[in-house]
Amino acid sequence: MKEEKVIYVIGHKNPDTDSICSAISYAELKNLTSNGIRYVPKRAGQINEETEYVLKRLGIEPPGYMPDAGTQVKDMEIHETPFADASLTIKEAWELMMESKAASLPITDSEGHLEGIIGVGDIAKYFMGNADENILSKARTQYKRMAETLDGRLVLGNEHGYFIKGRVIIGTDDPKLLAANMAADDLVVLGNRKDTQLAAIKADASCIVISGGNTADEDVITAAKKKSCVIIESPMDTYTIATLISHSIPVRYLMKCEGIVTFHTHDFTDAIKETMGKYRYRDFPVIDAEGRCLGTISRRNLINVRRKQLILVDHNERTQTVDNIEEAEILEIIDHHRIGSLETMGPVMFRNQPVGCTATIIYQMYNERGVEIPKKIAGLLSAAILSDTLMFRSPTCTKFDQEAVTVLAKIAGIEIEDFANDMFMAGSNLSGKAPEEIFYQDFKKFMAGEIAFGVGQINSMDAKSLANAEEKIRPILQNECGKNGMSMVFFMLTNIVEESTKLLCFGDESERIVEKAFDVKIYKDAAVLKGVVSRKKQLIPTLMGVFNA
Numbered sequence: 001m002k003e004e005k006v007i008y009v010i011g012h013k014n015p016d017t018d019s020i021c022s023a024i025s026y027a028e029l030k031n032l033t034s035n036g037i038r039y040v041p042k043r044a045g046q047i048n049e050e051t052e053y054v055l056k057r058l059g060i061e062p063p064g065y066m067p068d069a070g071t072q073v074k075d076m077e078i079h080e081t082p083f084a085d086a087s088l089t090i091k092e093a094w095e096l097m098m099e100s101k102a103a104s105l106p107i108t109d110s111e112g113h114l115e116g117i118i119g120v121g122d123i124a125k126y127f128m129g130n131a132d133e134n135i136l137s138k139a140r141t142q143y144k145r146m147a148e149t150l151d152g153r154l155v156l157g158n159e160h161g162y163f164i165k166g167r168v169i170i171g172t173d174d175p176k177l178l179a180a181n182m183a184a185d186d187l188v189v190l191g192n193r194k195d196t197q198l199a200a201i202k203a204d205a206s207c208i209v210i211s212g213g214n215t216a217d218e219d220v221i222t223a224a225k226k227k228s229c230v231i232i233e234s235p236m237d238t239y240t241i242a243t244l245i246s247h248s249i250p251v252r253y254l255m256k257c258e259g260i261v262t263f264h265t266h267d268f269t270d271a272i273k274e275t276m277g278k279y280r281y282r283d284f285p286v287i288d289a290e291g292r293c294l295g296t297i298s299r300r301n302l303i304n305v306r307r308k309q310l311i312l313v314d315h316n317e318r319t320q321t322v323d324n325i326e327e328a329e330i331l332e333i334i335d336h337h338r339i340g341s342l343e344t345m346g347p348v349m350f351r352n353q354p355v356g357c358t359a360t361i362i363y364q365m366y367n368e369r370g371v372e373i374p375k376k377i378a379g380l381l382s383a384a385i386l387s388d389t390l391m392f393r394s395p396t397c398t399k400f401d402q403e404a405v406t407v408l409a410k411i412a413g414i415e416i417e418d419f420a421n422d423m424f425m426a427g428s429n430l431s432g433k434a435p436e437e438i439f440y441q442d443f444k445k446f447m448a449g450e451i452a453f454g455v456g457q458i459n460s461m462d463a464k465s466l467a468n469a470e471e472k473i474r475p476i477l478q479n480e481c482g483k484n485g486m487s488m489v490f491f492m493l494t495n496i497v498e499e500s501t502k503l504l505c506f507g508d509e510s511e512r513i514v515e516k517a518f519d520v521k522i523y524k525d526a527a528v529l530k531g532v533v534s535r536k537k538q539l540i541p542t543l544m545g546v547f548n549a
Contacts, residue, residue: 003103003120004036004037004038004508005036005037005038005321006037006039007030007039007040007309007310007311008036008038008039008040008041008042008222008309008311009023009024009026009027009030009036009039009040009042009306009310009311009313009314010042010043010063010310010311010322011023011042011043011198011312011314011315012045012314012315012320013044013045013320013321013322014046014440014441014442014444015043015044015046015047015048016048016051016053016314016442017048017051017387017388017469018357018358018359018384018385018388019313019314019358020041020043020045020047020051020055020062020117021051021054021057021359021381021383021384022313022314022334022357022359022384023041023042023063023313023314024060024063024361024377024380025377025380025384026041026311026334026337026362027040027041028037028374028377029037029365029366029369029371033334033369034369036375040063040064041063041064042063042064042066043062043063043064043065043324044065044066046101046437047062047318048427048441049057049426049427049429050423050426051427052426053422053423053426053427054138054379054423057379057422058376058380058412059376060376060495061371063447065433066322067322067323067403068268068323068324069308069310069322069323069324069328070268070269070270070323070324070328070351071269071305071306071307071308071327071328072266072267072268072269073264073265073266073267073268073272073286073297074265074266075269075306075307076269076302076305076306077301077304077306078102078284078286078294078295078296078297078301079100079102079295079296079297079301080294081093081096081100081102081104081296081505082096082099082100082105082108083108083112084107084251085108085109085110085249086107086115086251086252087142087145087251087252088250089145089148089247089248089250089251090123090247090248090251090254091149091244091247092251093118093123094120094123094247094366095319097120102280102296103119103120103121103283103298104117104118104120104281104296105119106116106249106285106295106296107164107251107252107255108292108293111468112292112293112294113291113292113459114260114273115252115257116251116255116257116260116262117255117285117303118251118282119282119283121282122256123197123254126254128167128243132166133168133169134166134167135246135249136163136168136187136246136248137163137165137166137167137187137251138253139249139251139253140162140163140164140253141236141249142159142160142161142162142163142248143157143158143162143163143207143230143232144160145248145250146163146207146209146232147159147232147244148248149244149245149247149248149435150234150241150244151235151236152209152232152234152235152527153232153233154232155215155221155231155232155233155238156221156225156229156230156231157207157224157229157230157231158225158230160363161230163187163206163208165185165248166183166184166185166187166205167183167186168187168189168242168245168246169181169182169187170188170189170238171188171190171191171196171200172188172196173193173196173282175195175196175199176198177373178199178200178203179199179200179202179203182189182203182205182438183203183204184204184205185204185206186205186417187206187207187208188205188207188209189208189209189238189241189242189245190210190211190238191211191212191214191238192210192214192411194217194219194220196301197210198219198220198223199532200229201220201224201227201229202223203229205227206230207228207230207232208230208231209232209233209234209245210231210234211236211238211241212238213233213234214233214236215475215543216231216233223242226477229376232254260282260285261279261281261284262285262286262287263285263286263297264287264288264342265286265288265289265294266289269302269496270388272284276299276302277299281298282544283300284296284298292336296496307327307329308327309327309328309331310325310328310329310330311332311334312330312332312333312334312342313333313334313335313336313358313362314334314335314336314358316335316337316339316340316350316352317337317340317341317342317344317444317445317446317447318340318341318342318447319341319444319446320340320446321342322343325342327473330342330344330345332348332349332351332353333348333349333350333351333352334361334362335351335355335358336352336357336358336360337352337362338541346407347548351365354398355396356385356388356389356396356397356398356400356401357387357388357389357396357401358384358388359380359381359385359388359404360381360385360398360401360404363381363385363404364400364404369375373388373411374406375412375413376412377413378408378409378412379408379412380416381404381408382405382409382414382416382419383409383419385401385405385408386405386419386420387423387427388401390494390499390533391416391417391420393496393499393533394533394534395534395538396534397531421461424459425461426460427460428459428460428461428462429465430458430465431465431468435475435476436476438472439456439476439480439491440456441454441456441458442456442457442458443454443456443457445484446544448545449548451487451488451547452484452485452487453486453489453490453507453510453543454480454484454486454488454489455489455491455535455539455540456489456490456491456492457491457492457535458493458494459494459498459533460494461495461496463495463498466493466495466502468523469493470493470504473491474503474504474525477491477506477525478487479505480531485506487508487509488505488506488510488513489505489506490503490504490505490506490510490539490543491503491504491505492532492535492539494533499530499533500528500530500531500532500533501528501529501532501533502526502527502529503526503527503528503529504525504526505522505525505526505527506525511525513543513547514527514543517542517545517546518542519531521531
């Protein structure tokens with residue numbers, strides 16, 4: 001069966017409402033207009049309270065978490081192996097490996113859970129180094145399996161019975177010599193002489209194997225019944241039987257059960273390379289999320305590992321992307337921010353427009369492609385635009401954003417102002433949140449030449465909530481400064497109602513930069529910026545101008 005191609009649509013780290021809603025909405029548009037490809041929305045961080053409120057109100061599941069875009073075991077070509085359980089004979093295991101061109105065969109239970117593993121080398125090593133006449137009894141070999149291995153049939157005895165005691169011996173033509181050379185419970189390989197067959201049964205053989213296509217007559221069968229002796233008939237000659245009968249032992253006798261090195265589908269390839277080099281096994285079993293064995297991988301599978309394919313929404317800065325983005329293949333970027341530092345391996349579809357929200361662009365793309373916008377998607381797009389434009393208060397807001405919300409709100413069946421107020425109130429509820437949660441809720445790293453700095457922001461309609469948040473996050477400013485090469489850290493406490501921001505700053509030169517950029521005075525590491533509510537359009541460009549100067 002042809003494997004389904006999957007492309008992930010993902011926003012930035014510390015995602016806001018636009019990042020999450022745009023990822024879901026664009027994935028839906030792509031799924032409605034593409035064949036043979038499945039587009040899956042993902043998130044690169046924890047969803048905030050505002051976004052959580054939106055998703056719950058609209059009855060939409062949050063996207064799955066993707067913290068790292070690096071290649072994983074599930075992106076490798078996994079060698080699917082046929083089902084093999086521990087009752088399989090060594091002969092059957094060998095044949096399965098030859099048919100599937102596998103050097104190793106995982107042994108599983110009926111539900112697919114790994115019980116052991118056996119390799120071509122394990123089988124070859126055992127039979128080249130052993131000539132044990134007790135191997136069949138040691139391995140508790142089933143009589144039925146012996147008959148199958150010898151292309152024969154079980155004439156007498158319980159087919160589910162096991163050979164558990166005795167040796168495998170080749171019978172002689174002299175009945176007296178045979179009786180003298182064998183012990184009770186031995187398995188004896190014989191020809192078509194009735195007297196030797198009866199002699200073996202009389203000497204308490206547990207099983208006789210009659211070679212050459214010969215059959216046991218009634219006297220032999222009657223004697224065997226009295227002694228509970230199993231009879232197997234095989235078309236093979238005595239030499240071939242003696243050579244092949246040990247191939248009927250169950251695979252559980254030779255398989256490795258302890259210390260098996262396995263990998264899980266979610267393991268990253270960077271992490272498994274060292275393990276592969278350390279153990280140098282030819283194949284390693286792969287286990288899925290349900291604990292089932294999917295097959296095996298080897299070192300050579302690392303060469304052609306499939307890179308994840310991504311579509312980025314609401315960002316194009318290298319510092320804001322999911323980790324290990326360089327290991328992924330970026331196919332598209334849809335954004336409304338400044339052109340950042342992200343580089344791609346080849347040309348991509350890059351759509352960047354000076355509007356207040358990425359969702360506005362996606363709304364336009366639905367219209368351009370003639371796709372009817374589903375009710376829930378209209379709700380998502382409305383929420384994203386209202387959030388990013390602070391219900392049209394932000395200077396980033398354009399007529400395109402307002403026009404989009406007017407249409408989308410009708411489709412979604414929502415009242416714009418009530419919906420926005422409820423959404424903002426949900427996002428303003430900071431009670432019970434740890435300082436770190438508040439600080440990193442919407443935090444981004446930026447580069448100005450060689451200077452790295454971070455800017456966080458929270459929006460609230462309640463001045464008291466902002467004051468409480470300030471008290472909690474001030475200590476984190478100092479801790480964050482110096483991390484990831486950042487020499488300055490700023491934090492915006494934005495009052496939506498008053499349309500102003502209290503900007504906290506920490507780090508060498510941070511106060512001077514803010515004073516010069518906004519012509520204000522710093523008091524207790526903070527400045528009040530009247531009319532400043534947008535990080536993207538008002539704060540970052542102004543700071544960048546000072547940095548670049």
